[in-house]
Amino acid sequence: MDLTLLAFANLLTLEDVEAFIGNAYHMSVGAPLRSEDRPKLPLAVASPGPLMEHAVRLSGTEGLTLQELQRVFHQLGKKRYDEGLVMLREFESITEARERRPNKAGRPEEQVVLRLR
Numbered sequence: 001m002d003l004t005l006l007a008f009a010n011l012l013t014l015e016d017v018e019a020f021i022g023n024a025y026h027m028s029v030g031a032p033l034r035s036e037d038r039p040k041l042p043l044a045v046a047s048p049g050p051l052m053e054h055a056v057r058l059s060g061t062e063g064l065t066l067q068e069l070q071r072v073f074h075q076l077g078k079k080r081y082d083e084g085l086v087m088l089r090e091f092e093s094i095t096e097a098r099e100r101r102p103n104k105a106g107r108p109e110e111q112v113v114l115r116l117r
Contacts, residue, residue, distance in 0.1 A: 007044065007050075008044070008050075008051065008054040011054060011058075012058070013058060014055055014058055014059070014064075014068075014072050017051065017054065017055050017058070017072055017073075018071075018072050018073075018075070020044075020045075020051075021045055021048075021051075021072075021073065021075045021076065022075055024041055024042050024044075024045040025041070025045070025075055028040060028041050045076070046080070047083070047084070047087070048073060048076060048080065048081070048083075048084035048087075049083075049084045049086075049087025049088050049090075049091065050087075051084070052069060052073065052084050052085065052087075052088040053088055053091055053093060053094060055069060055072055055073075056069075056088070056094060056114045056115065056116060057116055059114075059115075061115070063097075063099075063113040063114055063115040064113065064114050064115075065101060065111045065112060065113050065114075066085075066111065066112045066114070067103075067111065069085075069114065088114070092117070093116055093117055094114055094115070094116065094117070095114070095115050095116070095117050096112055096113070096114055097112070097113050097115070098110050098111070098112060098113070099111060099113045101113065
């Protein structure tokens with residue numbers, strides 16, 4: 001079995017992924033500053049490319065737009081999100097296509113959609 005799949009076996013929905021990120025930040029940032037035992041961010045959150053790949057996998061054949069990916073990973077902050085997106089785009093398992101999809105207002109517009117190959 002793919003180690004990435006094994007690592008994310010409990011993350012079955014995009015909401016699970018978003019909650020995992022939130023919990024990781026809560027555990028790390030919420031700990032006392034002077035604690036030597038202060039937990040660090042899990043690698044999956046600190047370097048989120050594989051977690052982003054898992055989110056695309058969870059989206060199935062429908063795929064995931066960049067806007068939807070941003071919504072799931074909004075807690076990362078711009079720098080970490082952008083670094084994860086660069087990593088995600090380097091994975092051979094991901095394809096990227098432009099498609100007309102409804103925007104937030106429901107009007108079709110061209111958007112980037114990520115899918116597994």
